[in-house]
Amino acid sequence: MRIIVSGGGTGGHIYPALAVVEDLLKQEPDSKVLYVGSKRGLESSIVPKQNIEFIPLEIQGFKRSLSLDNFKTVHLFLKSVRQAKKIIKEFKPDLVLGTGGYVSGAVVYAAARLKVPTMIHEQNSVVGLTNKFLSRFVDEIGIGFQDAAAQFPAEKVVFTGNPRAQQVANIHSDFSWTQFDLKDDVSTVLIFGGSQGAPKINQAVSEAINDFNDKDYQVVFVTGKKRYDSVLEKLRGQRISPNIAILPYIDNMPQVLPKVDLMVGRSGATSIAEITALGIPAILIPSPYVTADHQTKNTMSLVNAGAAEMIKEDDLTGQSLYLAVNTLMSDDVKRDQMAANSAKLGVPDAADRVLDAARSINR
Known part of the structure; x- marks a missing residue:
């Protein structure tokens, strides 16, 4: 052809x-x-x-x-x-x-x-x-x-x-969290606001860092390259426990996603295709700055199927983010059901x- x-x-x-x-x-x-x-x-x-x-x-x-x-x-x-x-x-x-x-x-x-x-x-x-x-x-x-x-x-x-x-879906991943000084046998949350980062998401995670410290799950916080230094400055003086990794960017996301137990981030079409292809439960925070609010509509397709939860950006705080993440990470049965529902939507x-x-x- x-x-x-x-x-x-x-x-x-x-x-x-x-x-x-x-x-x-x-x-x-x-x-x-x-x-x-x-x-x-x-x-x-x-x-x-x-x-x-x-x-x-x-x-x-x-x-x-x-x-x-x-x-x-x-x-x-x-x-x-x-x-x-x-x-x-x-x-x-x-x-x-x-x-x-x-x-x-x-x-x-x-x-x-x-x-x-x-x-x-x-x-x-x-x-x-x-x-x-x-x-x-x-x-x-x-x-x-x-x-x-x-x-x-x-x-x-x-x-x-x-x-x-x-x-x-066709990628065979040999990725290991050990390259970020994390463990491969511990459940992991990935929080990612996109390649440029999302200021409101970054702010909420920064506010919730103390709550995420020392949990029995890992938190990988990806800030976006342009916002990495400002996030580190904001967190200066705060204790960051070994179960948390703060990164500017992940350039091999398809390799990383199979090792993720909960995804938190925006709901662009590509992100949704990736998480449903792999059956990853998600907390989606649709961007309000897109044409016709299409990320909210994308999100609702997953929410209505029981594959994701939504936090609107206006409702996003450190507390609301922590409560949503911690509730799901404390409930393996619900996460497994969300994962199964997500996989049903994948193509x-x-x-x-x-x-x-x-x-x-x-x-």
Whole structure:
């Protein structure tokens, strides 16, 4: 298969795309893959490291308020569509797949205008603006949450789950907590607010450190690289017992997650795909700073299934966090049930499903 993949801006769009590429190359090693992304998005640094051919386009998103900058956005979009058409004609793909982000809007739209088979994938329960626009033009639409189905043309929708889930589920982990001076035979809570860290989560954990000291479970607190020094400064003078590790970042999260007994963090689509693929009970703290409050809707899919508990950021304090964590870590039976419920939501063959849907497109 010859495939052009486009998705950008955030890891939530990039990693599902890379998971599909990885699965395709396992199934069909002779496949040719081209990734078209944005110059300024994370994909420009992530994708080339995967030894995937990468072409960048200059594009930007719309401002939600009236702004002269939106005229530049329209100009860049039309320019990117023209460039994408040229790329598509030269590469001659069998399929163009978009996983979200403004750059995928230009690339997938260009493909649809050229009558090339097209598919998009929506990771969240609330559909993004780009995928909403593209839904009128594409042949197939994969979704990661059933709640997204009603927001698309019904005849195009197929539930696939998030391809990242398959990538995580298939990893064999030989990770050991001993590298962080912790123990492998002790239950472990991972608290992680994302690669940049989350100030409100960091504040709550800092307030709860004394309560977490000397528990019979371990707490791994990941602050985010940019906020690590400020957290350590805030905790200066406080006793940190040996059952607690404070880290700036974990760059091999898929290896670490199988060793986690309770996950605490945000509820982006990628995070949810990862924890449900592995059946990890979770306390989710949805970010209130995302479009259409989609992380709360993502969270409720797990809460309603008995796979997670939710703390709204407005209700997040050191005390509320400690009580939620300690209650679950003191109840193995409830955690086991949550884990089983989480695993039922996982889609360990999600990348396969995306490829099957793509291959089914007929013109």
